[in-house]
Amino acid sequence: MKQVNRPSDDPLKVSKILDLKNEIKQNQQYKTTISDSIDFTNIQDSALDSMTSSLQRIYTLTQQAANGSYSNDDRQSIKSEIMSEVETMVDSLNTNFAGRYIFGGQASSDKPFSVNKENGGFELVFNNPAGAPNGNVSKEIGRGVMVELQTDGSKLFNAFTDSEGNAQDLNALFSDLFQALDSDDTEALGGRLLTGVDKAMNNTVNQRTNIGAIQNRLIAARDRNEEEYLNLETTRSLTEDIxxxxxxxxxxxxxxxxxxxxxxxxxxxxxxxxxxxx
Missing domain, CATH: 1.20.5 (Single alpha-helices involved in coiled-coils or other helix-helix interfaces)
Incomplete structure (x- = not known):
């Protein structure tokens, strides 16, 4: 039962009720955005967990390949397993959530990573469409409150800098690793390449930490949103209902x-x- 049934009953009260209903509607829109973003970051965390596992296995295999007692046949077997782990990693990075690639930047409809095997090669490719922005995606989770989802895949592809300060991407790292395995370069395998895999792993962990921090912020925003909804509904009921x-x-x-x-x-x-x- 309502206190007013027509605007003419009490125009000021009706105006206040309409404003409260609009606030509640907007609150629910923010709630949907927050819930969707939390699910999105959960999927990202799972993908990076899988990527970390693949890099840990590649690190172990590189360490084994640096052993001087291994033959070239042994290193070729290791190379095959590393290639398989790289493809597993690419599958994780190409995870699609609700029609959006989670590390596709703002061009989220395009698959960000691929493996090129033409002419017997093995090239890890970061697909950045020409002219497409490569940054993070922003979401509004409250009135004037924005949060950036870490969707920029280039931050995972451009994994680290070498000892000379030059940027190194994952494709260059794995290309050098495969070349060292083919040439039995144990010094490189046990030195700069092992260090490179470790840096790539640390970069992945850092990105995962950033996503975890954003997820915590989203959870806090969800709690505030639910509290605001209860306050708005209480005020609306006191104003509108008898x-x-x-x-x-x-x-x-x-x-x-x-x-x-x-x-x-x-x-x-x-x-x-x-x-x-x-």
Whole structure:
């Protein structure tokens, strides 16, 4: 039951009720965005967990290949396993959530990573469409409150800098690693390449940490959103809905007064001139 049924009943109250309903609607839109973003970061975390596992296995295999007692055939077997781990890693990085590639930057409809095996090669490719922005995706989770989802795949592809300060990407790292395995270069395998894999792993962990921090912020925003929703609904109900207990009490009191008035009226009507003659 409502306190007002038409705008003409109380224009100011109706205006306030409409404003509250708009606030509640916007609150629910923010809630949807926050929930979707939390799910998105969960998928990202799972993908980076898989990538970290692949890099840990590649690190172990590189360490084994640096052993001087291994033959070239042994290193070729290791090379095949590393290639398989790289493809597993690419599959994780190409995870699609609700039609969006989680590390596709702002061009989220395009698959960001691929492996090129043309002419017997093995090239890890970061697919950045020409002219497409390669940054993170921003989401509005509250009035004037923005959060950046870490969707920029280039931060994972450009893994680290070498000892000379030059940027190194994953494709260059793995290309050098495969070349060292082919040439039995144990010094490179146990030195700069092992260090490179370790740096790539640390970079992945750092990106995962950033995503975890964003996820914590989103969870806090969800809690605030739910609290705000309860406050808005309470205010709307107090403004729009009647208080049944209070209304019933007022009704009962009015009925008592009404009955008393009827009784008094009945007694007055029953009085005639003969009553005064007596």
């Amino acid at each position: 208080d049944l207990a209070e209304t019933y009490m007022k009704y009962s009191m009015q009925m008592v007064s009404y009955q008393a008035s009827l009784n008094m009226g009945t007694r007055i009507l029953q009085t005639n001139i003969l009553d005064y003659v007596r």
